[in-house]
Amino acid sequence: MNSAEIITIGDELLIGQTVDTNSAWMGMQLSMRGIRVNRITSVSDRREEIIAALDESLARVPLVLMTGGLGPTSDDITKQTLAEYFGTLLVMNQEVLEEVTARITRRNFEMNENNRRQALVPESCRILRNHAGTAPGMLFEKDGKIIISMPGVPSEMKHIMQEHVLPMISAMAGSHTIIHRNIMTFGTFEAKLAERLESFEKELPAMIKLAYLPAHGIIKLRLTGTGDDPELVQRTEEEQVRKLYSIIPEVIYAEDEVTLEETVGKLLFDNNLTVSTAESCTGGRIASMITTVPGSSAWFRGSVVAYDNSIKTGVLGVDPAIISRYGAVSEETVRAMAAGMRKLAATDYAVAVTGIAGPSGGTPEKPVGTVWIAVASARGIVAEKHRFADDRQVNISRSASTALNLLRKQIISR
Amino acid sequence: MNSAEIITIGDELLIGQTVDTNSAWMGMQLSMRGIRVNRITSVSDRREEIIAALDESLARVPLVLMTGGLGPTSDDITKQTLAEYFGTLLVMNQEVLEEVTARITRRNFEMNENNRRQALVPESCRILRNHAGTAPGMLFEKDGKIIISMPGVPSEMKHIMQEHVLPMISAMAGSHTIIHRNIMTFGTFEAKLAERLESFEKELPAMIKLAYLPAHGIIKLRLTGTGDDPELVQRTEEEQVRKLYSIIPEVIYAEDEVTLEETVGKLLFDNNLTVSTAESCTGGRIASMITTVPGSSAWFRGSVVAYDNSIKTGVLGVDPAIISRYGAVSEETVRAMAAGMRKLAATDYAVAVTGIAGPSGGTPEKPVGTVWIAVASARGIVAEKHRFADDRQVNISRSASTALNLLRKQIISR
Numbered sequence: 001m002n003s004a005e006i007i008t009i010g011d012e013l014l015i016g017q018t019v020d021t022n023s024a025w026m027g028m029q030l031s032m033r034g035i036r037v038n039r040i041t042s043v044s045d046r047r048e049e050i051i052a053a054l055d056e057s058l059a060r061v062p063l064v065l066m067t068g069g070l071g072p073t074s075d076d077i078t079k080q081t082l083a084e085y086f087g088t089l090l091v092m093n094q095e096v097l098e099e100v101t102a103r104i105t106r107r108n109f110e111m112n113e114n115n116r117r118q119a120l121v122p123e124s125c126r127i128l129r130n131h132a133g134t135a136p137g138m139l140f141e142k143d144g145k146i147i148i149s150m151p152g153v154p155s156e157m158k159h160i161m162q163e164h165v166l167p168m169i170s171a172m173a174g175s176h177t178i179i180h181r182n183i184m185t186f187g188t189f190e191a192k193l194a195e196r197l198e199s200f201e202k203e204l205p206a207m208i209k210l211a212y213l214p215a216h217g218i219i220k221l222r223l224t225g226t227g228d229d230p231e232l233v234q235r236t237e238e239e240q241v242r243k244l245y246s247i248i249p250e251v252i253y254a255e256d257e258v259t260l261e262e263t264v265g266k267l268l269f270d271n272n273l274t275v276s277t278a279e280s281c282t283g284g285r286i287a288s289m290i291t292t293v294p295g296s297s298a299w300f301r302g303s304v305v306a307y308d309n310s311i312k313t314g315v316l317g318v319d320p321a322i323i324s325r326y327g328a329v330s331e332e333t334v335r336a337m338a339a340g341m342r343k344l345a346a347t348d349y350a351v352a353v354t355g356i357a358g359p360s361g362g363t364p365e366k367p368v369g370t371v372w373i374a375v376a377s378a379r380g381i382v383a384e385k386h387r388f389a390d391d392r393q394v395n396i397s398r399s400a401s402t403a404l405n406l407l408r409k410q411i412i413s414r
Numbered sequence: 415m416n417s418a419e420i421i422t423i424g425d426e427l428l429i430g431q432t433v434d435t436n437s438a439w440m441g442m443q444l445s446m447r448g449i450r451v452n453r454i455t456s457v458s459d460r461r462e463e464i465i466a467a468l469d470e471s472l473a474r475v476p477l478v479l480m481t482g483g484l485g486p487t488s489d490d491i492t493k494q495t496l497a498e499y500f501g502t503l504l505v506m507n508q509e510v511l512e513e514v515t516a517r518i519t520r521r522n523f524e525m526n527e528n529n530r531r532q533a534l535v536p537e538s539c540r541i542l543r544n545h546a547g548t549a550p551g552m553l554f555e556k557d558g559k560i561i562i563s564m565p566g567v568p569s570e571m572k573h574i575m576q577e578h579v580l581p582m583i584s585a586m587a588g589s590h591t592i593i594h595r596n597i598m599t600f601g602t603f604e605a606k607l608a609e610r611l612e613s614f615e616k617e618l619p620a621m622i623k624l625a626y627l628p629a630h631g632i633i634k635l636r637l638t639g640t641g642d643d644p645e646l647v648q649r650t651e652e653e654q655v656r657k658l659y660s661i662i663p664e665v666i667y668a669e670d671e672v673t674l675e676e677t678v679g680k681l682l683f684d685n686n687l688t689v690s691t692a693e694s695c696t697g698g699r700i701a702s703m704i705t706t707v708p709g710s711s712a713w714f715r716g717s718v719v720a721y722d723n724s725i726k727t728g729v730l731g732v733d734p735a736i737i738s739r740y741g742a743v744s745e746e747t748v749r750a751m752a753a754g755m756r757k758l759a760a761t762d763y764a765v766a767v768t769g770i771a772g773p774s775g776g777t778p779e780k781p782v783g784t785v786w787i788a789v790a791s792a793r794g795i796v797a798e799k800h801r802f803a804d805d806r807q808v809n810i811s812r813s814a815s816t817a818l819n820l821l822r823k824q825i826i827s828r
Contacts, residue, residue: 014451016442017627021433023456028430037428039463042437042454049453056470180429189521191486191528191548201488212487213426214567222431277719283705284698287719291697294773294806296721303719304729305691305701311716311759315729345725359708369520387521391546392708394569 001146001172003036005057009050009068009078010152013042022067022157029161033169034176034226035063045069050081054147062145065165068152070135072114079122079138082149086140088124093136096121100134132159139164177230181241183221184258185251186405190214193221193248200240200247207233208240217401218260253408260404261289267411268299268349275407276345277303278316278337280328280354281371285400301345306337316340329354329366331374331383338376338383349410350376351403355386357395371399375410382410415560415586417450419471423464423482423492424566427456436481436571443575446638447583448592449477459483464495468561476559479579482566484549486528493536493552496563500554502538507550510535514548546573553578591644595655597635598672599665600819604628607635607662614654614661621647622654631815632674667822674818675703681825682713682763689821690759691717692730692751694742694768695785699814715759720751730754743768743780745788745797752790752797763824764790765817769800771809785813789824796824 006026012018023040030037038061043049050069057064069078083090097119104111118134121127128137128148133156140147148165150157185193190212194201201210207227213220221244225237245252254263268275277286287303290296306312309328313320318336326332334354342350355371362368368390374383384406388398420440426432437454444451452475457463464483471478483492497504511533518525532548535541542551542562547570554561562579564571599607604626608615615624621641627634635658639651659666668677682689691700701717704710720726723742727734731754732747740746748768756764769785776782782804788797798820802812 013438014441014454015445016438016440016451017625019433019435019438020454024427024430024433026430027428031429037430038458039467040428040434040454040456044452053453180431182431189523191526191532192523194487194528195526211425211489212485213431214485220431222426224429279698281705282702283710283714284693284701284717284719285705287698287721288696288702291695291699291719291721291771292807292810296697297775300697301722302725302729303698303717303721305698305705305717305719307701307705307711307717308715308759315716315718315758344729345722357705361711389521393706396706 001062001169002034002176003038003061004030004063004065005038005061006040007050007053007057007064007066008040008042008152009045009066010042011044011075013068014044022152022154025154025158026065026067026161029166030065030169031178031180033166034178035169045075045077047077047081047084050078051085054085058142058145058147064145064147066147066149067157070149070151072118072134078149079120082125082138082140082147083122086122086124086142088122090120091123093119093121093127096127096129096136099129103134128160128164130156130160131163132156137164177225177227177233179225179230179233179237181223181225181237182256183223183241183244183252184254184256185219185221185248186217186253186260186401188219188248188251190219193219193251196248197244200243204240205236208237217398220257253405259289260401260408261293264404264408264411265290265293265296265299267408269295271411273349273411274299274301274345274347275349275351276301276341276347277403278341278350278352279303279305280307280312280337281357282353282396282400282403283307285396286351286353286403289400289404301347304341304344312337316344327366329356329370329372331372331385334372334374335376335381335383338374338381342376348377349407351407352376353399353403355395355399357399358390358392369395371395371402373399373403373406375403375406377410377414379414382406415476415583416448417452417475418444418477418479419452419475420454421464421467421471421478421480422454422456422566423459423480424456425458425489427482428458436566436568439568439572440479440481440575443580444583446592446594447580448590448640449583459489459491461491461495461498464492465499468499472556472559472561478559478561480561480563481571484563484565486532486548492563493534496539496552496554496561497536500536500538500556502536504534505537506530507533507535507541510541510543510550513543517548542574542578544570544574545577546570551578591639591641591647593639593644593647593651595637595639595651596670597637597655597658597666598668598670599633599635599662600631600667600674600815602633602662602665604633607633607665610662611658614657618654619650622651631812634671667819673703674815674822675707678818678822678825679704679707679710679713681822683709685825687763687825688713688715688761689763689765690715690755690761691817692755692764692766693717693719694721694726694751695771696767696810696814696817697721699810700765700767700817703814703818715761718755718758726751730758741780743770743784743786745786745799748786748788749790749795749797752788752795756790762791763821765821766790767813767817769809769813771813772804772806783809785809785816787813787817787820789817789821791824791828793828796820
């Protein structure tokens with residue numbers, strides 16, 4: 001039993017009122033236990049659709065996990081459909097009825113016909129008790145294959161998975177190992193990275209696979225190691241990770257789903273350092289990213305969003321002559337902003353950004369997407385010019401990430 | 415062409431490293447245009463899987479939308495697979511090549527073989543230009559059916575959908591009229607709203623449906639009118655919208671997917687007014703929301719993120735005695751912050767927020783989620799106390815939206 005499929009049931013998934021987060025969670029849990037997920041299918045609350053999807057999945061894999069359609073209302077028909085599919089009857093299960101009754105009365109509601117129906121279960125299935133809700137999970141076996149149906153409410157699905165399904169899968173999976181490693185990179189783009197990693201990829205041992213997962217300027221490199229010997233997989237993958245560090249050292253900023261702001265925060269916290277930001281075109285985005293990190297008050301003092309030049313001069317103390325001579329988007333201005341902010345907030349580091357986010361405001365010399373970024377510290381000020389995109393939101397987001405990355409580099413090279 | 419299927423491609427979806435949000439977005443767009451989504455299928459980046467899923471979908475529906483697997487790296491194989499499937503060759507498309515080259519060189523990167531490959535497209539497809547990235551969309555026709563392949567990056571998929579696919583679908587939808595009206599509300603919650611709209615819902619004409627779409631404190635009420643007579647649908651829906659305004663006037667802030675920051679921005683711009691923000695627990699989120707609005711420099715001057723008390727006193731001029739006597743999270747402090755900011759930035763309005771976002775920092779008197787919000791103007795200062803959630807991200811987001819809503823109310827009641 002080394003492959004599975006997931007079927008999620010519900011009209012709300014197809015019309016986009018609900019994003020299917022269950023599949024990703026189940027997919028990750030299965031992958032981590034060595035089960036390859038072959039396909040995810042979302043179908044509507046219609047008998048024929050459910051039966052067709054189940055038929056097709058069972059033709060491909062020995063394990064099918066289903067969620068959804070187990071609620072108490074009339075549009076939920078998964079249970080009846082499965083009873084029909086497996087040629088069995090719905091019978092009242094006394095234990096489930098007692099549990100549902102206890103649950104309902106505890107919340108001071110009265111049992112009604114809809115609630116009682118929750119305790120009707122297909123006679124031939126194995127009940128997977130649900131302590132997080134009223135609809136039990138159901139396990140069916142057919143021709144040596146296993147079909148599990150769970151409620152679509154994420155907390156109930158997770159409860160049943162953790163209590164019943166995952167322990168069973170771990171026991172069946174036996175010795176097959178899958179280990180994922182995520183290497184987080186920033187400051188390059190996918191095609192460039194692929195070029196630099198071309199021979200690395202070619203030389204990868206058969207048990208290791210590489211995937212590129214780009215999002216908002218960050219490219220996550222995912223190494224997946226598979227095999228029967230956990231130690232061998234672990235060791236081989238570790239060797240490849242070390243190799244990655246030697247080929248692209250300057251773009252790796254962390255491992256394992258860590259954001260740039262978390263990385264910067266940890267560096268500052270661990271070294272008892274502080275930071276502040278002076279933001280023009282990023283409009284507070286850097287401060288906002290930083291302050292999503294719990295505990296950031298320990299290392300972040302504050303920010304001045306100097307959208308108007310009067311704030312650059314009046315609050316940050318930028319000399320008006322600099323702005324009138326070089327412009328608000330210039331190396332001279334960004335340096336003065338960083339220096340002014342560092343002084344104002346009395347922080348070890350100050351990050352400053354000024355640029356033209358667009359859609360308007362560009363000139364031939366300074367087109368939309370032109371951004372100056374500076375980091376001031378006791379060692380002085382470093383400043384970089386960047387040219388991002390034509391899109392306002394992309395420019396804001398890239399500018400903010402690039403500024404955090406420059407800060408990160410300045411901290412580690414101090 | 416009244417039904418469609420969606421196929422999302424990528425190992426990252428199956429192993430749960432990425433939640434498939436594309437499907438929900440596409441499903442909603444299609445549903446809104448009268449196209450029923452029959453099934454959503456997620457498959458891996460494997461040739462046979464892609465072909466099997468496409469074969470099966472085409473046997474069921476006349477329109478298939480695919481996303482993913484169009485990146486420049488070797489694990490992305492959708493394009494080659496589709497060329498093979500439709501029996502065509504990959505050819506270099508000069509226009510796409512020029513666009514990719516312009517995009518890459520604009521960012522001061524060099525074109526490499528991987529970038530050039532982005533301009534290789536199946537000869538028989540229609541190119542759907544992608545101004546949000548380097549991989550173009552592709553439209554294939556086969557036996558009167560339409561197959562569209564788009565990149566998996568959400569912003570690029572949405573760009574291609576909005577530029578090319580949705581206009582085409584709307585044109586094909588023909589004479590059956592579907593009209594959506596979105597009424598945006600803020601400052602209430604779903605159960606409460608449903609209670610106030612109970613008889614409104616019961617009395618709705620058969621051709622009009624109502625849906626509640628809550629997200630981040632905003633509840634969008636979507637009225638969907640359907641019928642064969644466009645004028646009748648339009649008129650009937652308009653009557654219901656007017657009725658909504660009479661039942662819940664104080665919570666409606668706009669129509670049609672407009673954000674609070676856009677609404678506030680328009681009010682300020684139209685009346686030649688300006689604003690600034692002084693933010694503690696929101697950490698720059700309000701400024702960041704405001705500056706996502708193009709042209710916000712006309713009415714937004716800047717912000718001081720006073721995360722540390724030294725910034726509250728040193729930059730905003732809050733009397734240290736106020737903070738030590740009443741605490742940083744208090745009516746007195748938030749009023750002083752708003753007044754100080756308004757003076758510092760010389761704006762018509764200043765918004766101030768101070769609170770305990772969590773997870774730590776709460777006390778029995780001021781638990782996590784306690785937030786003070788103030789708006790200062792020529793008429794004086796209004797301040798409100800709120801108690802939001804236990805979750806840091808929710809607290810930041812609700813505080814920011816509630817502050818923008820208080821500002822909106824102050825502007826319209828001036």
